[in-house]
Amino acid sequence: xxxxxxxxxxxxxxxxxxxxxxxxxxxxxxxxxxxxxxxxxxxxxxxxxxxxxxxxxxxxxxxxxxxxxxxxxxxxxxxxxxxxxxxxxxxxxxxxxxxxxxxxxxxxxxxxxxxxxxxxxxxxxxxxxxxxxxxxxxxxxxxxxxxxxxxxxxxxxxxxxxxxxxxxxxxxxxxxxxxxxxxxxxxxxxxxxxxxxxxxxxxxxxxxxxxxxxxxxxxxxxxxxxxxxxxxxxxxxxxxxxxxxxxxxxxxxxxxxxxxxxxxxxxxxxxxxxxxxxxxxxxxxxxxxxxxxxxxxxxxxxxxxxxxxxxxxxxxxxxxxxxxxxxxxxxxxxxxxxxxxxxxxxxxxxxxxxxxxxxxxxxxxxxxxxxxxxxxxxxxxxxxxxxxxxxxxxxxxxxxxxxxxxxxxxxxxxxxxxxxxxxxxxxxxxxxxxxxxxxxxxxxxxxxxxxxxxxxxxxxxxxxxxxxxxxxxxxxxxxxxxxxxxxxxxxxxxxxxxxxxxx
Numbered sequence: 001x002x003x004x005x006x007x008x009x010x011x012x013x014x015x016x017x018x019x020x021x022x023x024x025x026x027x028x029x030x031x032x033x034x035x036x037x038x039x040x041x042x043x044x045x046x047x048x049x050x051x052x053x054x055x056x057x058x059x060x061x062x063x064x065x066x067x068x069x070x071x072x073x074x075x076x077x078x079x080x081x082x083x084x085x086x087x088x089x090x091x092x093x094x095x096x097x098x099x100x101x102x103x104x105x106x107x108x109x110x111x112x113x114x115x116x117x118x119x120x121x122x123x124x125x126x127x128x129x130x131x132x133x134x135x136x137x138x139x140x141x142x143x144x145x146x147x148x149x150x151x152x153x154x155x156x157x158x159x160x161x162x163x164x165x166x167x168x169x170x171x172x173x174x175x176x177x178x179x180x181x182x183x184x185x186x187x188x189x190x191x192x193x194x195x196x197x198x199x200x201x202x203x204x205x206x207x208x209x210x211x212x213x214x215x216x217x218x219x220x221x222x223x224x225x226x227x228x229x230x231x232x233x234x235x236x237x238x239x240x241x242x243x244x245x246x247x248x249x250x251x252x253x254x255x256x257x258x259x260x261x262x263x264x265x266x267x268x269x270x271x272x273x274x275x276x277x278x279x280x281x282x283x284x285x286x287x288x289x290x291x292x293x294x295x296x297x298x299x300x301x302x303x304x305x306x307x308x309x310x311x312x313x314x315x316x317x318x319x320x321x322x323x324x325x326x327x328x329x330x331x332x333x334x335x336x337x338x339x340x341x342x343x344x345x346x347x348x349x350x351x352x353x354x355x356x357x358x359x360x361x362x363x364x365x366x367x368x369x370x371x372x373x374x375x376x377x378x379x380x381x382x383x384x385x386x387x388x389x390x391x392x393x394x395x396x397x398x399x400x401x402x403x404x405x406x407x408x409x410x411x412x413x414x415x416x417x418x419x420x421x422x423x424x425x426x427x428x429x430x431x432x433x434x435x436x437x438x439x440x441x442x443x444x445x446x447x448x449x450x451x452x453x454x455x456x457x458x459x460x461x462x463x464x465x466x467x468x469x470x471x472x473x474x475x476x477x478x479x480x481x482x483x484x485x486x487x488x489x490x491x492x493x494x495x496x497x498x499x500x501x502x503x
Contacts, residue, residue: 006032007094007097009032009099009100010028010037010094010096010098010099010100011035011099012037014102014106014110016102017062017190017231017233018065018190018233018235019068019069019072020158020190022159023132023133023159024100024101024131025161025164028100031098033167034164035090035096035168036069036076036077036166037087037090038062038077039081039087040174041081043109047107047109048355049355049359049364049366050358050364051182052178052181053181054359054364055177056180056182057186057227058231059188060187060188060189061231062078062174063174063189064191064192077090077169078171078173084117088124091126093170094169097127098128100129102132103133103138105275105279108285108286134153134235135149135153135236135272135276138279140280143469143472143474144474146276146474154236154237158238182328183326184327184328185327186362188228190233190234193225196228197228197234200225201242201243201246204221205261205264206260208221208222208261208263208264209256212333214397214403215319215320215331215334215397218333218334222332224329227363230363236271240268243261243265244265273473274367274368275365276367277367277371278367280471281470284370285366285370286351288374289467290379290381290463291463293454297343297347297377298349299348300346302437303346304342304348304353307321307348307353308356310408312341312437314440315419317337317338318408319406319408320334320337322407323403324360324361328363329361329363333393340376340386340387344378344387344444344447344448345444345447346437350379353373354369354373380467382464382471385452387448400416401416401419404420410432423435
């Protein structure tokens, strides 16, 4: 219970598992004794877009948060169950009449859950304050003002929390809901996040701009911060300001750092940009952003399962899918390629393939994920149709065949010059590896024709104009664009890096 007769303020942790730069903690501490609570929600962990690797990573992060709270004199109250039921029980037990949490831009389930929690709070007379914690703006009136608001938030000082009076409530053990299904996933927790950030800014990130496109070099050169940002172990503002401090250190040098750090800052801005799309239009998780694309693709189960297992007969695609399954991560360009391959070459609906990738990514962030899944599937109505050539990508990103051989040992006998197209090798019939499930050139041509056919006519342009007005990027005060649409003069040579998912 709280000190004396003063009732506690419930601090509901969600995707903000840290104590530093934590506006919700600061607000709760200003109101009274703070009862820190995390609710493990079994119903959420039965959804189709979550997985054991994410649950295990979350456990790491919550355990680390609990230790850090203990170091500051607090005790995390861990409960498992329906959020409304858990919060009502805590209200009855403690007499709490105030609750603070950060705003969350999650999947449709968490959106519905928050609406239910809001209804409970109103019915019980509990004041629930939701505090911003990122560059995502709730109830954004127009995209015209987003870049300025986002940049102002990122440049503001990080929130410092002084002494906190803590309250306590009975806690449960961590529930055994899902087994870890990824032996190679990243380790969760604030300590791991800071070590990853420090390693990137001091050593690994020097070649970020050049090396992030290949799954081989990107494994080390990419920041690898995305899972920590997804669960708020590290704030986006903290990452951006750490990057800015490093930019000041290397300014004027010729080490390669300046360009790489500039690209890193752009990726952080793109992250907020894509999450803003889901905040503004929650249905994009379930419905094509441009309605004309509804019902366009099919759902061939055989093709989808071959893609999921890394058995399509296209080596570089299969290597990427197997690597993702084993590690929970994949660099940005390869995420784009495997999604493009599923949507165009295999002509599969993005909703089913998107669910598989959501489960596979330890760093699953719904706002980024579903925006990008649609972007790579050509269903937004405002992005250029880009169909990756997986053979060319293999030659470009794995020219020495190191990555592909590591994940497709059944191709050991194939000479390097045939590895990305083993069907051309005279010994292909002896391989224990499938032939391509589709004719790559023919499938790409057919997909391009189908997608572009939808774009004809005035009705398409009217709907596209609506999408652009609501979701497309605008220039910021420095005249820079944030993803989506390059200035017209540059659009022909648009940078393929804009297609990235994570870090």
